[in-house]
Amino acid sequence: DARVTQTPRHKVTEMGQEVTMRCQPILGHNTVFWYRQTMMQGLELLAYFRNRAPLDDSGMPKDRFSAEMPDATLATLKIQPSEPRDSAVYFCASGLGASGSPDTQYFGPGTRLTVL
Amino acid sequence: GESVGLHLPTLSVQEGDNSIINCAYSNSASDYFIWYKQESGKGPQFIIDIRSNMDKRQGQRVTVLLNKTVKHLSLQIAATQPGDSAVYFCAETYGQNFVFGPGTRLSVLP
Numbered sequence: 001d002a003r004v005t006q007t008p009r010h011k012v013t014e015m016g017q018e019v020t021m022r023c024q025p026i027l028g029h030n031t032v033f034w035y036r037q038t039m040m041q042g043l044e045l046l047a048y049f050r051n052r053a054p055l056d057d058s059g060m061p062k063d064r065f066s067a068e069m070p071d072a073t074l075a076t077l078k079i080q081p082s083e084p085r086d087s088a089v090y091f092c093a094s095g096l097g098a099s100g101s102p103d104t105q106y107f108g109p110g111t112r113l114t115v116l
Numbered sequence: 117g118e119s120v121g122l123h124l125p126t127l128s129v130q131e132g133d134n135s136i137i138n139c140a141y142s143n144s145a146s147d148y149f150i151w152y153k154q155e156s157g158k159g160p161q162f163i164i165d166i167r168s169n170m171d172k173r174q175g176q177r178v179t180v181l182l183n184k185t186v187k188h189l190s191l192q193i194a195a196t197q198p199g200d201s202a203v204y205f206c207a208e209t210y211g212q213n214f215v216f217g218p219g220t221r222l223s224v225l226p
Binding site for chain 1: 150152158159160161162165205209212213214215216218219
């Protein structure tokens with residue numbers, strides 16, 4: 001049963017610390033998405049990649065957030081320095097979209113981040 | 117698990133009844149729509165999708181209706197079960213843009 005995996009599932013850190021979240025997309029999927037979910041804002045798209053190239057990261061605060069895909073099996077989202085307002089659940093999703101085709105996205109279980 | 121929204125609209129239905137969850141989308145150019153279900157503590161799960169050249173699509177116990185004239189999408193769940201209790205999101209896609217709606221909480225009463 002193929003699924004997206006995310007680590008860690010929970011992270012508690014102090015303000016100013018670096019946070020790295022990891023995602024393993026479903027094998028063979030070529031599109032990876034990062035979302036943030038909070039009670040107030042709902043689901044927000046932060047960034048997404050197709051064939052490891054960033055297509056859109058306009059939803060991501062550039063000064064502290066960065067997203068990369070070192071290889072096809074790993075996507076990372078880093079926050080440096082972290083702030084209390086970054087506390088949220090961060091979801092990774094993967095899809096099998098081709099250029100010009102819509103994506104059905106399969107979500108991971110999320111990383112719950114708490115910044116004190 | 118986390119709560120996905122303190123002020124989400126909530127739909128309460130009796131077990132066994134049919135549920136209809138509505139969604140208004142924003143962009144008339146959107147060409148692909150998806151419904152997701154999110155249970156507490158889990159990520160959103162794909163339920164059913166529909167392209168803009170269709171107005172109805174059926175799955176197992178679920179039907180999605182698309183009315184492009186008024187930019188409205190609905191999800192119908194037949195014979196609602198306790199396991200259907202969750203938050204339901206619609207999502208629209210246009211070009212490389214993906215936008216999720218705010219969600220509706222479905223509560224199934226015994």
